[in-house]
Amino acid sequence: MGTKRKQAEVSGNNATSDTTGQEVSISIDKSPANIQPVLATFLAAVPPVASSFSTYKYISNTKNDDCIVVSETDKVEYVGQNFENGKPLMNGCKYMIGIYDPKKDTVVFRQAPYVRVNTVIKSLKNSRGVAERTNQNQIMQARNDLGVEFGSKKQKAGIRAEERNKINMDNVRSDMDVIGASIEQRTSSMPTAQEIAKDNEKARPVPKYDPDAKTAAEIYDMEDVLSKSNAAFINALALAKVTDPEERKKLVPVRTDFVAKKIEQIVGQKKPDLALLRRVMYLAYLIKFVNIGRKAMQSRETCVRTLCCSPEIANVIFDKFADCVAGAANPDGSPVYIKTTASESKLMCHIFVLMLSLNSWILIPTEVAADLGMEVRTTMRYLESVGCKMETLSSSGDAATKGRKLATSNKKAVLKAPIKFPKANLRGKN
Template sequence: MGTKRKQAEVSGNGATSDTTGQEVSISIDRTPANIQPVLATFLAAVPPVASSFSTYRYIANSKNDDCIVVSETDKVEYVGQNFENGKPLINGCRYMIGVYDPEKDTVVFRQAPYVRVNTVIKSLKNSRGVAERTNPSQIPQARNDLGVEFGSKKQKAGIRAEERNRINMDNVRNDMSVIGASIEQRASTMPSEEEIAKENEKARPVPKYDPDAKTAAEIYDMEDVLSKSNAAFINALALAKATDPEEHRKYVPVRTEFVAKKIEQIIGQKKPDLALLRRVMYLAYLIRFVNIGSKVIQNRESCIRSLCCSPEIATVIFDKFADCVAGTANPDGSPVYKKTPASESRLMCHIFVLMLSLNNWILFPADVAADLGLPIRETNRYLESVGCKLEPISSSDAASKGRKAAAASKKAVLKAPVKFPKANLRGKK
């Protein structure tokens, strides 16, 4: 069957193809566009998936296709261009990007400039000066600075060794005054040990706390752990009305010994405390989130469905304890998420604060470790991270809890004023 040619709706040459029995119009769009497609190569760090770039025409050059693209994050700037030293980056070929419209059965091609994007670290930019950054001869040094900032230990050692081998002592002697001024300038901008300690205190993975609290109950802001507005989405009343323990499984996704005992204690009262019951249920949701595998957590929507609670609470938990992986995407185009060491520490600290608040600010590490399936050392470390002191079990505690508690010989107690382990002054990597 012969094909029919459709007139192109934009300027350019039109052609048709009938490979599937369906007429498709192909054209080239040379008209000016508000949004110009660009092909980019990133020489170093790849920006996050949700990053947006701005495109500018380079007016210093008479060529219409010279352009510059820019973007930035809190720590990094991305600057790219499709020319260098007044010449295009590539010669002899052009890149085209085609957009298929299934409703109109058209494919429109538009020329896309090829851009090479360089990465600039903001903290290094301020100390190096504009003239040094814009000098093409400083590109190797900029790459070395990027390697020192983000490279592995082996890469950093190699860069330092290479720089040591390139030192010219005659130049160093002539530039002693310049080097001294540079060192003095950088030293003046470096944070003090006290400032670093304060930053590390702010970065602790614990909920908001009051270091001057007089009682253990006043140390942590439980509104920061579970706000009243979010707690309203937890159906504690339905759980309180459930008389059969087997019905509790409909509302609580995990069955740890701690959670089961607290539910029985609260429901067993004449007038159950629904606020405490919501706190127990929220604790169960967090423990459920701990047990969700990495493959499920990669996709935000599937992970929210797996939490077995209201979508509002699941969204709060996911946004608080999952981190987006920059530069990656799922097959459907959505960002990839994962639990990083920092988010896992934040999650476990919130779990232990909730357990302490439900147990009169005292926990037995051996019982908690067995209940959550954690090593005893890791359990002790989390308890110390939230401010607990490990004390020997008293004779009354040993008698009430039996041989198991006596063998453990430790209990974790949260006391005011709270004291945390000394922060690492080197900071997190």
């Protein structure tokens, strides 16, 4: 059966054709569409026929016709785009898709972006990067092989050390139960926070004290500072019998205003208090012990001569405020002693407790610092470590400060009950 055809006459964007005597209208639609047709190429699995894709316009600085299409099933995600590295996938040509309407005998062509769709398996999304890490490990291994084969001695030694330090995760996994049990066993034997706090309280470099004391005089156990049995070795009576102040100074090993004034106050009474005088002399011995150097510390005999005290008092001071060096001995076979950071902190705390007890439990930090040759800040820190509170100094205040000139820091250290220590103590490491 023959068929009669006419060549279509094209005018502008419209054309008519006669097929078996029937005319079809052809046009190109450039208006925005509610549903954008897309021409897609699937690089892997093809989605089911009933799959629906969503099209999104990609907003960029240079292009306004870039788009992205996405779809997904229970196991697979489909993601496509018509650009790559900022450039369109197809250059030099455009694709058109025509839609034929048999009722109106019309064919409408619309430009369709070309997209390339990639397939992503959902179960493998979390394992991305494994290949990259594997490649990196292979590169590192190859570099190490080259270093072992052609590197210098230093490079080879470094590579061997790195290989020895590598952790075999298979062995670690097999030992996980053993490691966990060991950690649990060790943590169960660790002290609690309350036990640690209690140990810290015991380790404070201060004399024995009563945290529940009602008055300042009851806080510290002065028998622990200087017992009566040890005080008996201090010849306070000979000091009290000396009437010449210059001769009296020769019996005192240090020259401090605090010690000198306290001695003059005690011996100036009709009946001197020998117990207080022994306490002042013991304070003088401790201040002198602070200034003894490391070389003189090695020999007790040298220290006894320097302190101008009895051997019994020297033994008391050495036992409390010096540490014996294990395995070290002097030429005569006697042990070697040193002052550690912890023992020095303990020595200074005992000195300040003695001074407080002799001065109605009040001290002026600036005056004490100048008398002992210390920094004011260090002096205040030690006073706080023995439980003192810093208060504003007033010229018309209590009897202990009355009549004194105001210090530059305008502070006084006062010990009050109940005692409260600062959280940080002065106990150092040996």
